[in-house]
Amino acid sequence: MASPVTPSARYNTMIHLHGIHKTYFGAQPLHVLKGIDLDIAEGELVSIMGASGSGKSTLLNILGILDDYDEGEYSLAGTLIKDLSETRAAEYRNRLIGFIFQSFNLIGFKTAVENVELPLFYQGVSRKKRHQMAMEELAKMGLTDWAEHYPNEMSGGQRQRVAIARALVTRPKIILADEPTGALDSKTGVEVMELLKRLNREEGITMVIVTHDPNVAAQTNRIIRIKDGVIEE
């Protein structure tokens, strides 16, 4: 895979945030992030915790190149992510980042395997190849038999595993998970966490999990707590 990533001196630092500020300009300007400094090394499993309104979702959006920041510097895998065009942002999201959402965000009218294929479709991978890759990924999740099923025919845990397969199929540098267990019962939530931990351990994928569940946070290597737009030490 031709990677747009240019190797740099800070190879071991996967995510580097320095003095990130973000303000939402609405009727009342809202200073959400007030100078975030954060480094996450390659292969780390990190959780971000914070009360609602603390800015953790905004931080996740910035990490996921879904939103811009006003001030500071964000490098992902040695690439400075700043003032990107929509097209470049889409390309980086596609190649560098895998997303896992609380509500799975699968496309309802596509089967499990088609959902997993979609990121590859946007990379221009041929139909046969991407089908094969998607099936491999689903097999890892133990969902081979469910490949041709639609999301609404599956349980929450199965859907989340499809979403994880979709996040992993492009071999991203990092996985960003937004409350991955939030919509699951505790037993399934534990299973999904076990899965994420295993992926982190065995494949060495850097993971950032946003959560407000202390049990989930406790299973990660490092807990980053955000309060009022700054990181609490």
Place this chain on the structure above:
Amino acid sequence: MIDLDSYHELLETLLRNKTRSFLTGFGVFWGVFMLVALMGGGAGMKEMLSNNFEGFATNSAIIWAQPTTKPYHGFRKGRMWTLSTSDIQRLQEQVPQIDVVSPMLNKWGVQAVNGDNKFNANVKGLLPNYAKVETPKLYYGRYINDMDIAQQRKVCVIGKRVYKTLFPQGGDPCGQLVRLDSVYYTVIGVDYSTGNMSVNGTADESVAIPLSLMQRAFNRGDEIEMIAITARPGTTINDITPRIREVIARAHHVDPADEKSVMVFNTEVLFGMMDNLFDGVDLLIWLVGIGTLLAGAIGVSNIMMVTVKERTTEIGIRRAIGATPRVILTQIISESILLTAVAGMTGILFAVMILQMMELGFTEDGIVQSHFQVTFWIAVGAAALLAALGVLAGLAPAARAMAIKPVDAMREE
């Protein structure tokens, strides 16, 4: 990415909502159908109406006598008078702008007989130059010529319906005899012209005989019933009408200002009215057709807007996992084009089919009377118009889809 997959995506999206796609497409279908069908139908109607005037000189006028309405030269008003043979020469000599002066006599309800077959015909006494006023379509034989006039030959040119009735077995009737009242005439030609614009009865129910013969055989002296004239190119009938009236009136002791007595019927005015009518109809067709088509396209745009709104989450997800704005733009516009094009092509097809049926319905003896079918290039033009409309209809929804941020996908929970 320009491969089967893109089309697969498109079809999938459109087919997912069959009813909606169908109803949306129907607006465009109906618009195109209306436009093409009206264009073809309008042209066909125009031709049908023009057929009525076919072969009739457009710069012509008919002159005939009516009882006077004004006293003149000591005569009271209400006096009857007739045109006479000498008027022909008068007009030719005194109104130089006149090209053809063709006098005629006629008699209605004359029984034309051939064996057991009878037809109640309209007998017209004509000169050969009448062919310049109303062009005959000779199916068999020839028209009346100068020798027929000079020798007062007992010959006749029969109209289509006369021919069909008197000679039901068909074939060339030239040389056969037809009896009118008590005199036998040799058929010299069959006139197939079917125009309804004609002087004193349509050609297809008429039997034309030499004028000189008619004056004698039907006891009309040097009386003339009507004079048809055509103006020279560059002259309008309106310009010479007063002069014509003056020349005729003076010779017959009629007040030259008596417009109701010396009737000069200007066919030019009639043709002008027809032209205006057709222009109006054309304009209406375009207005209605384009209007309907636009309404259809706006319908497509509208529905696509709703669709995009409904698909905010889906589009957001796609953006989050790597769809570039261009991919989204292409998808929405392609959907719009595909929907418009498929519906529009069906409309064109359907319209062409209907027009073809109309054309078949108006075919007589294997001759197409009226061409309803649109040309190939009109169809191509309509298709191009559709593609353009498809793009236009897709623009606003695409712009809205582009504005969807991946974050929105997560907010729409």
